[in-house]
Amino acid sequence: MNIGILTSGGDSQGMNSAIRAITRTAIVKGHKVFGIQKGYQGLMEGLFIPLDLRDVGDILHRGGTFLQSARSLEFKEATGQEKALAKLREANIDHLVVIGGDGSYHGALALYERGFPTYGLPGTIDNDIACTDYTIGFDTTVNLVVGLINNVRDTSTSHERTSIIEVMGRGSGDIALHAGVASGADVIIIPEVEWSMDEVCQVIHEGFNRGKKHGIVVVAEGAASGEHVAEEIERKTGLEARSTKLGYVQRGGSPSAFDRILTSRMGDKVIECIESGISGVAIGIEGGEITSHPLKEVLSKKSTFDVKLYEIAKNLSK
Ligand SMILES: Nc1ncnc2c1ncn2[C@@H]1O[C@H](COP(=O)(O)OP(=O)(O)O)[C@@H](O)[C@H]1O
């Protein structure tokens, strides 16, 4: 079979590892592989390169995606999708694996509904895709964020300040929640849970009163701006507060061992699906098992939020 691979949407650490896993597993099993550059934009333009075993060497440990990514408005339209299908047929590609977030999954579903066999791998740092406990890059990002919060904590303690760290995640609070728990944050502000500035200030104030030498607040970008939270803490408590927006430093860098192993397993699974004629599916990891579910089902569900972990975070911040 001739298998195309593309990476789309926001890149995430582990995408290269996923491309390597799919390519090598496919070739070992007798298939041909084509890398599609620049996501759906490149698909519409026919930016295809044949991939051999050595072409995916030396990328396992690199962040980003060597196929590059893009966000394309044109592909959202029927004309863009027809253009893409014509390019796939012209190149004799008969299966397409898309590594990306929910937007990319919508694109894969659109092609599938037009009769082309597509498959999704959950490539996003946000961990906001249903039917998978973890998305590709999430673990690496959480580890990176924890390291950066450790650094902020040092200087925060020296000055007896409150530090507000704003992290990515779009509408999801998972990066903030997991990094917040792992770095011992006093407050975690996420879109999934109602919060108030008064409550945040009270927790910070009580912390200093109990003898804490710093305050750490982790804010998900989808819940509030870190800058605004810092201003409000200073205004309402009179305590010094500083905000740090981590931005893109949290989306790059070498993938963690977890993300490398996850993508190696997902690459194996997607080839298994292709060989067994199961298409229109997204690969996930649930309870440690690598699974597949129809793209339509995955897109119709919300990813689950770990309420228990949020409660644990609250208890441990005392
Ligand atoms: N509803 C849709 N139908 C078809 N293609 C879509 C749809 N939504 C997004 N896409 C395509 O997927 C690309 C990536 O989606 P985006 O939401 O930007 O990132 P992510 O996949 O990380 O969520 C978009 O630029 C667009 O080309």
Ligand SMILES: O=P(O)(O)OC[C@H]1O[C@](O)(COP(=O)(O)O)[C@@H](O)[C@@H]1O
């Ligand atoms: O790279 P851009 O276009 O600035 O997008 C930033 C967004 O991309 C992400 O890093 C990943 O989001 P997606 O997976 O939905 O693309 C978000 O956390 C962030 O809000």
